[in-house]
Amino acid sequence: MNTADGVWNRALDYDADLVMAGDVALRDVVTLHGSVMNGGLTDALQSYESDEEFPLDRVIAGYEYLGFAEVAALIASARPRVTEAASDPDACEELELTLDPQYDLEDEDLTRALRLRLEAAPGDFAPV
Secondary structure, eight states, rough: OOOOHHHHHHHTTTTTOOOOOHHHHHHHHHHHHHHHHHHOOOHHHHHHHHSSOOOHHHHHHHHHEEEEEEEEHHHHHHHHHHHHTOHHHHHHHHHHHHGGGGGOOOHHHHHHHHHHHHHGGGSOOOOO
């Protein structure tokens, strides 16, 4: 197993106590990304709006850290709209139709970003 795979696997181990900035950012992003892949961006933002373990401000910072500034901006701008529409099913459906397609990251994009971050700042991750 290479270093990137080890870091990725550690991010998915929710029993692992992560303290390094890179590890925390990766786990935050992978967690929200998985939710987006399962139910769309609107649903993921509704689910994580009040999450204490994965606060959206930190998740947004994680996307920025991994080089996804446009996705971070999308999440930040969508967040208040999703909160506002939460009690209106029609508004939620409209947001799903407009916001969800704008999130175009794939797992491979995250893997590539991790490899680049590991090369640029290996000290941001705990040793594997």
